[in-house]
Amino acid sequence: MPTQDELKLQAAHEALRFIEPGMVVGLGSGSTATLFIKLLGEKVKKGLVIRGIASSEDSAKLGAELGIPIIDFHSATEIDVTIDGADEVAPGLALIKGGGGKLLREKIVASASKKFIVVADASKLVQTLGKFPLPIEVIPMAQPLVSKKLELLGLHSKIRQAKDGSGNYITDEGNLILDCGPTVIEDPIALGEKISAITGVVEHGLFINFANLALIAGESEVKQYTRESQIP
Numbered sequence: 675m676p677t678q679d680e681l682k683l684q685a686a687h688e689a690l691r692f693i694e695p696g697m698v699v700g701l702g703s704g705s706t707a708t709l710f711i712k713l714l715g716e717k718v719k720k721g722l723v724i725r726g727i728a729s730s731e732d733s734a735k736l737g738a739e740l741g742i743p744i745i746d747f748h749s750a751t752e753i754d755v756t757i758d759g760a761d762e763v764a765p766g767l768a769l770i771k772g773g774g775g776k777l778l779r780e781k782i783v784a785s786a787s788k789k790f791i792v793v794a795d796a797s798k799l800v801q802t803l804g805k806f807p808l809p810i811e812v813i814p815m816a817q818p819l820v821s822k823k824l825e826l827l828g829l830h831s832k833i834r835q836a837k838d839g840s841g842n843y844i845t846d847e848g849n850l851i852l853d854c855g856p857t858v859i860e861d862p863i864a865l866g867e868k869i870s871a872i873t874g875v876v877e878h879g880l881f882i883n884f885a886n887l888a889l890i891a892g893e894s895e896v897k898q899y900t901r902e903s904q905i906p
């Protein structure tokens with residue numbers, strides 16, 4: 675049986691089929707998107723001409739190291755296709771993202787993308803979002819207020835800590851991440867609107883109506899899911 679890392683690699687590999695010469699490609703963040711960036715870097719070394727817009731400092735650095743020309747929204751305001759990972763993929767291709775803390779720039783990149791393709795292994799498929807704690811990016815000064823208001827929505831939040839033990843995790847934009855739940859998110863659109871209405875919230879990790887396609891690697895194959903697909 676393939677390992678989870680092997681499955682992630684298979685999904686990332688499948689995404690290469692959607693890249694054409696001359697495209698502006700959105701570079702996602704996280705372990706699966708990183709595998710895709712590495713594969714894309716190999717193609718660029720062999721002569722593929724594309725430009726990348728990165729969804730995090732990490733992905734920008736990696737892309738540049740691999741020889742992918744990294745541009746920003748001053749050079750192009752439209753992205754042909756973005757390849758990114760997800761923490762949960764539910765029916766309708768409703769997603770939770772932000773497990774790696776990059777949700778804000780990821781959502782900006784997704785919002786500028788003509789096509790947004792999720793790459794993941796089958797463990798990310800769920801019927802209902804929320805088992806993975808929902809990440810919310812908040813302005814540091816507002817955190818206690820935001821946490822209190824999230825409680826009123828039934829969301830118990832914790833400030834994310836940096837993995838190296840240096841204290842609070844700080845995003846690329848200098849903010850905090852609150853991880854909320856686990857919970858059961860029956861109506862992600864309604865919940866997203868309520869969270870966004872809290873002053874001090876910068877962005878949340880619910881990505882609804884962003885993804886057009888998901889490439890999900892299971893034991894025997896990489897399956898394509900659209901918004902109409904049943905999630906097994």
Ligand SMILES: O=C[C@H](O)[C@H](O)[C@H](O)COP(=O)(O)O
Nearest residue numbers: 704705706759772773774776
């Ligand atoms: O902030 C991180 C991103 O949203 C990632 O794309 C997400 O957490 C999935 O990451 P991974 O591919 O490592 O499971």
